[in-house]
Amino acid sequence: MKKTNSSGKPKRDFTKLSTPHTYVIIFGVVIFAWILTFVVPAGKFSTQDIEYKDANGETSTRTVLRQDSFRYAYELDKSYVFDQLEELQDHPAEREKLDVPEKGLEKVIADGEKNLTQEKLDEISLTDDVLYDEYGENIYDTSKKLHKTAKIWGTDDFGGFGFLNFVFEGLVSGDKYGSAVGIAALILVVGGAFGIIMRTGAIDAGIYAFISKTKGLERLALPLLFFAFSFGGATFGMAEEVIPFSMVMVPFVIALGYDSIVAVTVTYVASQVGNATSWMSPFSVAVAQGIAGIPVLSGATFRLIMWVVVTALAAGYMMIYAEKIRKKPESSLTYKSDDYFRSHIKKTSDENKKFMLGHKLILVEMLAVLVWIVWGVTQKGYYIPEIASQFFVMGLVAGIIAVLFKLDGMKVNDIASSFQSGAADLAGTAIVVGMAKGILLVLGGSDASVPSALNTILHGIGTALTGVPAVIGAWAMYIFQSLFNLVVTSNSGQAALTMPIMAPLADLVGVSRQVAVLAYQLGSGFMDAFTPVSASLIGVLGVARIEWAKWARFQIKMQGFLFVLGTIFIMIAIAIGLQ
Numbered sequence: 338m339k340k341t342n343s344s345g346k347p348k349r350d351f352t353k354l355s356t357p358h359t360y361v362i363i364f365g366v367v368i369f370a371w372i373l374t375f376v377v378p379a380g381k382f383s384t385q386d387i388e389y390k391d392a393n394g395e396t397s398t399r400t401v402l403r404q405d406s407f408r409y410a411y412e413l414d415k416s417y418v419f420d421q422l423e424e425l426q427d428h429p430a431e432r433e434k435l436d437v438p439e440k441g442l443e444k445v446i447a448d449g450e451k452n453l454t455q456e457k458l459d460e461i462s463l464t465d466d467v468l469y470d471e472y473g474e475n476i477y478d479t480s481k482k483l484h485k486t487a488k489i490w491g492t493d494d495f496g497g498f499g500f501l502n503f504v505f506e507g508l509v510s511g512d513k514y515g516s517a518v519g520i521a522a523l524i525l526v527v528g529g530a531f532g533i534i535m536r537t538g539a540i541d542a543g544i545y546a547f548i549s550k551t552k553g554l555e556r557l558a559l560p561l562l563f564f565a566f567s568f569g570g571a572t573f574g575m576a577e578e579v580i581p582f583s584m585v586m587v588p589f590v591i592a593l594g595y596d597s598i599v600a601v602t603v604t605y606v607a608s609q610v611g612n613a614t615s616w617m618s619p620f621s622v623a624v625a626q627g628i629a630g631i632p633v634l635s636g637a638t639f640r641l642i643m644w645v646v647v648t649a650l651a652a653g654y655m656m657i658y659a660e661k662i663r664k665k666p667e668s669s670l671t672y673k674s675d676d677y678f679r680s681h682i683k684k685t686s687d688e689n690k691k692f693m694l695g696h697k698l699i700l701v702e703m704l705a706v707l708v709w710i711v712w713g714v715t716q717k718g719y720y721i722p723e724i725a726s727q728f729f730v731m732g733l734v735a736g737i738i739a740v741l742f743k744l745d746g747m748k749v750n751d752i753a754s755s756f757q758s759g760a761a762d763l764a765g766t767a768i769v770v771g772m773a774k775g776i777l778l779v780l781g782g783s784d785a786s787v788p789s790a791l792n793t794i795l796h797g798i799g800t801a802l803t804g805v806p807a808v809i810g811a812w813a814m815y816i817f818q819s820l821f822n823l824v825v826t827s828n829s830g831q832a833a834l835t836m837p838i839m840a841p842l843a844d845l846v847g848v849s850r851q852v853a854v855l856a857y858q859l860g861s862g863f864m865d866a867f868t869p870v871s872a873s874l875i876g877v878l879g880v881a882r883i884e885w886a887k888w889a890r891f892q893i894k895m896q897g898f899l900f901v902l903g904t905i906f907i908m909i910a911i912a913i914g915l916q
Contacts, residue, residue, distance in 0.1 A: 359885040363772045363869055370779045370824075371487060371500045379410040379485035379781060379788035380796055383466040389627025399829075401628055402785035404838040407796040408469065410485065410788035411477035418458070418468065418476050419450040435471070436462045466786070485781045485788050503775030508767075510774050516827070517774035519721045520577060520872040521767040524879065525760045526725040530732025531584040532759015533752055537739035539699035540585060541681055544592045546692040558593065559659060562586070563607040563652040570611025571644055573715050574620035574828065576865070579605045580876040581728055582707070587881045591678045596669040597881040598891050599659045605877040606866045606895070610651045612828070613862020613903070616640035621828040625857050628832055629840040629850045636851050639915055643906050647899075654898055658891075670887045677882055695742030699735045706731040732756065766879025773870040776824060783825050785834055791824065799838040803845055810846030811856060811907050814839055818860025819900070826871045831861050851915050852907065859903040867892050 357365075382402035389397060425432050426442055441461035445453070455465060468476045491499035498506060513519045534540060566582075569575035583604050590600035615622050616637040626633045662669050669675065710727050713719030719727075736752035739745070781789025798817050802810055818835065825831045835857060843853035865871050869885045878888055 357886050359769055359869065359875075360772065362886060363769065363776065366776055366869070367500060367503050367772075367779055370776055374484055374486040374780065374790045377484075377790040377793050378482035379790060380407055380793035381410065381465075381788040382406050382785040382792060382796075383469065384786045387628065389630075390633050397627065399624065399628065399833055401833045401837045404799070404841055406466075406469070407792070408474060408477070409479075409793070410483040411474075411479050412481070412483065413453070413455055414476055414478045415450050415453045417472075419446075419453055421472060421476075422446055435467060438462075483788070485790065487779055498778065500775075500779045503779055504768065504772050506778055507773065507775030508771030510771075510778065513722050514720055516872045517771045520876065521770045523577065523721050523725045524580065524763050524767045524770065524876045527581045527584070527728045528763030528766075528880075529756040529760035530728040530735075531581070532755045532757070532762065533732040533736040533739075534584075534699065534703065535759070536745070536751060536755035537696070537699055537735055537747060538745045539696040539703075539735065539739075540588060541684075542692045542696045543700050544589050544682065547589075548592055556656075556660075559590070559595075559599070559603055559656060560652045562603050563655060564648055566604050566607035567611035567644070567648040567651075569711075570608035570613075570618070570862075571615040572611075572617060574612055574615075574618045575608040576605075576612070576873040577721060577876070578710065578714060578724065579608050579873065580880060581710075581724075583877045583880040585703070588678045588681065591675055592682045594663045594666070595659050596662050596666070597671045597675050597678070597883055598669065598888070599655065599662065601877055601881050601883065601888070602655045602658075602895075605874060606655075606892075607648070607651070609862050609866040610648055610899070611644065612865070613859050613899075614640060614644040614647045615858065615862075616644060618828075618858075621832065621861065622854065622858050624829045625832040625836050625854045626851075628836040629854055631850050631854070636855075636915055639910065639913075640855075647902050647906070650902060651895075651899065654895060670890055671881075671883055674882045674884075693742070693744070695738055695744045698738050698742075699744075702734055702738065703731060732759075763876075763879050766876055769869075769875045769879070769885075770872040773872060773875060776870055780824060783827075783830060783834065795821070795834060795838065799842055802842055805846060807847040808908065808911060810842075811848045811852050811911055812904060814843070814853060814856035815860050815903060815907055818857045819864045820860075822861045822864040823868045824870055826861075826865055826868060826873075828861055828865075832857060848911060849914070849916050852910050855907060855910055855915070859907070863896065863899045863903060867896050 382404070383406035384400050384402050386398050386400050389399070422442065422445060425435070425437065426446060429439075432439065432442065438461055445457050445461060448457070458464070458468070465476075488497055488499040490501045491497050492502055492506075507517050508521060510517050511519055513522065566575065566579065569578070583600065586604050587597055587600040590603060591597060612618055612621060617623065617634055622640070623633050626635065666672060706727055710719070710724060713723055713727070717723075733752070736747070736755070739747040740749055740752065777783055777791075780791045781787065783789075783791060785792060802813050802817075805813065818831070818839075821835060822831060825834065836853070839853045839857065840850050843850050866874065867889065869875065869889075875885070878885060
C-alpha cells in the first residue's frame with residue numbers, strides 16, 4: 338500500500354532515487370563551465386621563470402605568473418602597434434634591445450597595417466608579453482573584452498575546439514608524465530596487471546589466511562594503515578601511487594567486515610591528509626614555499642605537529658564510520674557494489690582455499706615490487722612511466738609463477754586473457770580521467786599565459802581579498818584554494834598559478850607568507866579527496882567500484898570535518914605568528 342501525505346497524494350520515496358552516474362555529473366559540470374565562459378571574459382598573465390631551493394637544497398626552476406601583469410583579452414590595436422613598429426625601425430638600438438630582426442621587421446611593415454597579426458609579431462620576437470611590457474595596454478583596443486568560449490562541436494583542426502569533444506580532447510591532453518593520457522594509461526596497465534594477480538587467487542588466499550590467524554586484531558589494522566598512507570602523502574606526495582595499492586586494500590578491508598568506502602579512506606584519503614599537512618612534500622609545500630620566497634621546509638615543527646594531530650583525528654573519524662558499517666553492513670552506500678568483492682571472499686572461505694607455496698611466492702613478489710616502487714619514487718624520481726612498467730612486471734611474474742605452480746589451473750593463455758579483462762574493468766575509469774580533464778579545457782586551460790576564464794577568476798579573487806582583516810583574509814585564502822582545487826588538482830600546478838598572487842596578497846592583508854602557504858596546502862590537499870576532477874581519486878574509486886556520487890555523499894561530511902580542522906590550524910598559525 339502506498340504511503341500518502343496530508344493532502345492524500347502519494348508520498349515520494351526519496352530513498353529509492355538513483356544517484357546520477359559519474360559521467361552525468363561531469364557532463365553537467367562541463368555544461369556549467371561552458372556557460373560560465375560566456376559570462377566571464379578571458380584574461381591572462383605574463384609569466385617568468387624563478388629559481389628556488391627545493392627540499393634537497395638544490396636549485397629548481399619553475400614558470401610562474403607575474404601577479405601585477407593581469408589584463409583582459411582584447412583585440413590588437415593595429416594602428417598604434419604599427420606606428421610603434423615604424424618608430425622601432427628608426428631606432429636600431431631599441432630594436433636590438435628587443436631582439437627584433439631587421440629584415441623581419443621590414444617584412445611585417447611592408448605587409449601593411451591591415452594585415453598585421455599577433456602571429457606575425459611573434460615571429461619577430463614581439464610577443465604579446467613583450468609588447469605589453471614595453472607599451473602597456475596601449476597595444477589593445479580596450480573597447481571590448483573578449484571571451485574564450487568553446488564552440489558546441491569541433492576539433493582543433495576543423496573549426497576549433499568544441500565542448501562536445503571534451504572526452505577525446507581530455508583523454509589525449511598532457512603527456513606520459515601526467516594527466517590525462519599518462520594516468521589513463523597507468524590505470525589500464527595497473528588494471529591488467531592486477532587482473533592477472535587476482536586470477537592467481539593469491540590475494541584471496543592471503544586475505545583468508547591473515548584473517549583466520551589474527552582474530553580480534555582487525556581493528557588495529559585500519560588506524561595503522563591510515564597513518565602509513567598519510568606518511569606516504571606527507572613525505573613524497575603519494576597520489577597516483579595509491580591506485581595499485583588499492584587493488585590489494587579494497588578486498589582486504591572488505592574481508593575485515595568493512596566496506597569499500599573505508600578502503601578508499603584508509604588509502605587515498607589518508608594520503609591526501611598527509612599531503613595537506615606535509616612538512617616536506619617536494620610537490621606541494623616545498624614548491625609553494627619556493628615560489629613565495631620563504632625558506633623551503635621552514636615551519637616544519639608546526640606542520641609536523643599538525644600532521645600528527647590531523648592524521649589521528651581523521652583516522653578516528655574513519656573508525657567511527659567503519660565501526661558503524663561493521664555492526665550494520667547493509668547501511669553502507671556501497672553495500673550492493675561491494676557484493677563483487679564479498680562473493681570472491683565468500684567463495685575463498687567456502688572452499689577453505691589452501692595458502693600454498695605459489696600463493697606465498699606471488700605475495701612476496703608483490704611486496705618486493707611495492708618496496709621497489711617506493712624506493713624508486715623517493716630515491717630515483719620514478720614517476721608514471723616507471724610505475725606502470727613496474728606493475729606490468731609484477732603482473733607478468735605473478736602469472737608465470739601461477740602457471741609453474743598450476744594455481745587454479747592457470748595456463749599461459751590465462752595470463753593474457755586475465756590481463757585483458759583486468760584492463761577492461763578499469764577502462765571506464767580511464768575515460769573518467771579524460772572527461773574530468775575536459776572540464777579544465779572548456780574553461781580555457783590552466784596556462785597563465787593563455788587567455789582564459791580561469792585566469793580572470795583567479796585575478797578577481799585576489800583583487801577581492803585586498804584590504805580585508807588578517808584573520809578573514811587568511812580564511813578566505815583557504816576557502817579559495819579549496820575551491821580552486823576543484824578544477825586544478827595538480828599540487829605543483831596550483832602552487833604555480835596561485836602563490837605568485839597569494840604571497841604578495843598576504844603582505845597586504847597582514848599575515849605572513851607562511852600562512853599563505855599553509856592555506857594553499859590545506860585547501861589543495863584535503864579537496865583532492867573529493868573533487869571529481871582528480872585523476873588519482875577517480876582511479877582509486879574505479880578500483881573500488883564506487884560511483885563518485887555515492888563517494889561524495891560520504892566524503893562531503895568528512896570534508897566539513899577536515900575543513901574545520903584546517904581552519905583551526907590556520908587560526909593557531911596566525912595567533913602564534915607563524916613565520
